[in-house]
Amino acid sequence: MSEAIIAKKAQEVEEVTAKFEAAASVVFVDYRGLTVEEVTNLRKQLRDNNVEMKVIKNSILSRAAEKAGLDGLGDVFTGPTAVAFSNEDVVAPAKIMVDFAKDAKALEVKGGVVEGKVSSVEEITALAALPNREGLLSMLLSVLQAPVRNVAYAVKAVAEKEDDAA
Template sequence: MSEAIIAKKAEQVELVAEKMKAAASIVVVDSRGLTVDQDTVLRRSLRESGVEFKVIKNSILSRAAEKAGLDDLKDLFVGPSAVAFSNEDVIAPAKVISEFAKTAEALEIKGGAIEGAISSKEEINALASLPNREGMLSMLLSVLQAPVRNVAYAVKAVAEAKDEDVA
């Protein structure tokens, strides 16, 4: 191999390692068997969710995982591998890929990493069943509002009771 090719591959490894380090979540899939239309729909859905989706050679992925400190991720890079990176929303890649896999049986989730911790296929699917960030914030807000609402109802009931006593 020429030095130029080796340098280019080293640069690719470095680039992928940086993406792995910066990613909030990584999902590794086998997309072999998807039609062009299915692949286009999947990529569009991921892009709309702010997720980067790439098909990268296993040798580059393995070296990048080692550099990023995700050595256990190397076991997933067997056969055709595509990787989804999300820097902001931890749930987005898992949710989009899991939903898409329900209609496209050819897509197989291999596993991934969530905030630096290696995750199995089952953990990725469990993550996909969680509500997104906005849904979780909405649920938290309703939980925080409940005690305040109950106090307001109690104060209103006391005020109405006093109004009845005066009348």
């Protein structure tokens, strides 16, 4: 190989390594058998949720994963591999890929990385079952509001009881 090609591949490895290190979560999928329309729909869903999807050579992925300190991904990098990176939402790539795989049987989730930890297919599927960031925040807000609401109801009940007694 010429030095220009080697330098280009080294640059690709550096770019993918940086993406691995910056990502909140990464999901690896086998996309063989998807139609162009299905891939277009999948990419649109990912883009709408600020998730980047790329098809990257397995040799580049394995070198970048090794350089980023992600061990245990050797089995994942076989066959065609598409990678979904999310820097913001940990749940989004897993949720979109797993939900899409239910409709498009050709899409197969291979594994992933969640906050720097290698995750199995089962862990990615479990992560997909969680609500997204907005859902979790609304659940937290309702939990935080409940005690205040209960105190307000108690004060109102006491005030009404005193009015009735007077």
